[in-house]
Amino acid sequence: MTMKPISLDQSRAFGRLSVLQPVMDLASLLTAERVEQARVEMGAGMSYNYAAKPVDAPVLETLQQLADELALVEQYRDLLNGAVMNGSEQRMVLHHLTRGKVDGDVVWRGKNLAQFYQQQLARIATFSRRVHAGEICGSDGERFTQVCQIGIGGSDLGPRAMYLALAHGARQRGELRMEASFISNVDPDDAGQVLSQLDLPRTLFILVSKSGTTQETLTNETLVRQALERQGLESSRHLVAVTSESSPLAGNANFLTSFFMDDFVGGRFSSTSAVGATVLMLALGETVCREFLAGAHEQDCRALNPCITENAALLDALIGVYERNVLGFSATAVLPYSQALRRFPAHLQQLDMESNGKSVNRQGQPVHYPTGPLVFGEPGTNGQHSFYQLLHQGTDRIALQFIGFLQAQGGDGPMVQDSSSQQKLNANLIAQIVAFAKGQRHDDPNKVFVGQRPSSLVSAPQLTPWVLGALLAHYENKVMFQGFLWNINSFDQEGVQLGKCLTGQVLSGQVEDPSLRAFSRVFDL
């Protein structure tokens, strides 16, 4: 890239955006024509619809200028080609490469990294086939029928959300190869609860830690090995490791084998690397996993389009920054109308808040504008019976992102009062979009809805593996573009270090701070 990244508040286009007349009435903006036209194709019948977002032609034009001025797509291309985009850790950022090459080759210390990631996928596929065929069995000869991932943060939330999104559909089609479960928390009740429901002689564990030193994960490894040994099983024949090649877990005889990731794939971006692929291939098979990666890759390619109305991730990012930095929204709700996506918001919460919850720009200076918002969500229609009250009638406005599918994964449900369950689900979804945007006048002040609550909609024919991969990459790329807009490093996480350091003091009895000593006494530490 020829230009040095500039901060949002130095941008001329952002200056114009800030003084532009905002859309005063979402109700009149939201016409039938706009619903049909304000959409960006994402492939396979999937699209991003921004009809109910407060962006009219002048705002869109200025957002395009902002994207051009800050060279967002060029920065993305640099990232793809191995620029050091994680400056504080001096690392490349290559999660896109785990699902296919979008632009040039990236070679590092003589190693072609696209090939490296593909080799790992191939190794995982071979291993999975052997497990499914019963060639690799538990230590007392039982076939593996269950897989349990031990990992935390990015080694948990993404893979768990992806598995849950696809498991029911696969089960319905008779294609679920192994049931998967997950142990993450250092709370022993987490592992205890999961282990109490597993058939250990038939369970294969995947231990995931890039560094091989994650406290929670290694503690749970011990707990799991003890449980296996108590049943007379050889724990080394029930565990595989997913780690970096330089970690103490790599090539370690206490594991059946190890699959590799590297420092260029951050934890929260690792669902398409060995971290997610191992559990997905074992549970769902290679075909499903490859389709999932293909959906992600397609969005990565589309994210190179410099025209913002043809690039869903880029436009979503720009609208989000407009809502955050011009309109003053502090939070975003992700609202999938799909129970299969019940943990997808928790994954996005990590992806977004850990990436863009930063106060220092890429030149090491404090930023003078809000960066990443709070992200939360639950599936509709459940959320409607919960926190939607505040979204409709609370004193703060919250940005809304709906996700919906024409068909359910396992049949659309019985006809009750002339509509199927799936039709009811989707009728609720679209009713909410319009209710949020347009509100309602009423003589009873308790029944007044002021409306003016903007939302977007990602829709697709069905939540298939391809669509799930596309959804995942869409949000990853959105978060990346927003990081470029805020001129922050979206790829480090220095904010997790201080707690680790103080935890170490408590556990080693070397506490410096008197208040921390006092809290230690509360917990008999």
Added chain:
Amino acid sequence: MTMKPISLDQSRAFGRLSVLQPVMDLASLLTAERVEQARVEMGAGMSYNYAAKPVDAPVLETLQQLADELALVEQYRDLLNGAVMNGSEQRMVLHHLTRGKVDGDVVWRGKNLAQFYQQQLARIATFSRRVHAGEICGSDGERFTQVCQIGIGGSDLGPRAMYLALAHGARQRGELRMEASFISNVDPDDAGQVLSQLDLPRTLFILVSKSGTTQETLTNETLVRQALERQGLESSRHLVAVTSESSPLAGNANFLTSFFMDDFVGGRFSSTSAVGATVLMLALGETVCREFLAGAHEQDCRALNPCITENAALLDALIGVYERNVLGFSATAVLPYSQALRRFPAHLQQLDMESNGKSVNRQGQPVHYPTGPLVFGEPGTNGQHSFYQLLHQGTDRIALQFIGFLQAQGGDGPMVQDSSSQQKLNANLIAQIVAFAKGQRHDDPNKVFVGQRPSSLVSAPQLTPWVLGALLAHYENKVMFQGFLWNINSFDQEGVQLGKCLTGQVLSGQVEDPSLRAFSRVFDL
């Protein structure tokens, strides 16, 4: 009550609070002595610690004046004694009575309501004993070993969170009577996924709908009955109803029996009524359920104490309003260091956001100050590896509420590097409190933590049924007191109505709004 409720901005004490010098440095406020002293006893070794909250002696004194001026405890007493506190629906608010009488009797149309709630509990207990004894069986004679609740919103989130909080401990002690599961979403993949894992001849379903007309729940009832009938089972012998006495489900021959709630217990406050008690007694037994209610009742009694430093719920409410309306926080994170509480934040999200996400006061006028905050959360340590980055280093400050327990439910886990899993869990918890409050200076700007992030801590020896009930009631009472402070009706939910109305239009083909018609076409509706 002698006085008419006044709004926050009419309060003299709030005026003083707004101009009081705020605590400028949480790091120097948080001393060892303060950790020991800034706590409110809640009984059974449980306490609310506000040492790391930005409230010094002058702020506390003014908060006490605010509580007195707005007559918060007197309003609570009025509520207990049957005042019409849900004005928009002209209803009393009596969820406290479901766990015991705190103050006077409430008699309505000749019925003593404390007795009514107790009678329902007794009926549920008798029914549960007969199920456990095998006297009530499935239609082909199998004993019931599984229970599945069908309900949404308050009929789902609270009971589900309570069951999950206690199930693992009960299982470890060999006291889990029946495994429970939950169907909530109208998405047919929710019911499909749950049903695929149930042994239907051995499953008893609890259908929960106060009105007997909840769209999602009745749709799922049909889906469940069809699944039962497909296996040749008589569905009427596999379902019980929890509903109001006037509902079409009451005394309906399509159910084994019905248990009753009434209009004076709102859905989100119904975990201690028949809505929660039926599934809890069936799954966990009467003793556990009664202890749970006793813990809630104890907090209800303590909430009558007019001294704010002796009334945890009242103080928590006041500090929350101070943070929201004086310090400008827009969100609260609930962070339980307990995997058993993994869905407790989702319940609190409903409880708080549906109660206090309002913009109109009890006199029907618009409020001119922020009301209920956004509430979200995930268990620690998982959250540490996810959104804590933003909590530490993001540009917005978020109010934090920690919850922790000295002991795990099922043993404290293996000793790894000289500490148990539970010790690691709690070391992390207290390290976070101090890290958030005190931060860290550093030469590398990426490693700077500005601190000044306030948090509270509810701690207890262990997550027992009593402690769970106490936690639940603490938050219910906090939300109630905050509603009094904001002078809003915390007990209605008019914000859910508009969406229902527009959904009805879509499903009946009677859509008025052209944009809604256009969205209908997107989903083939």
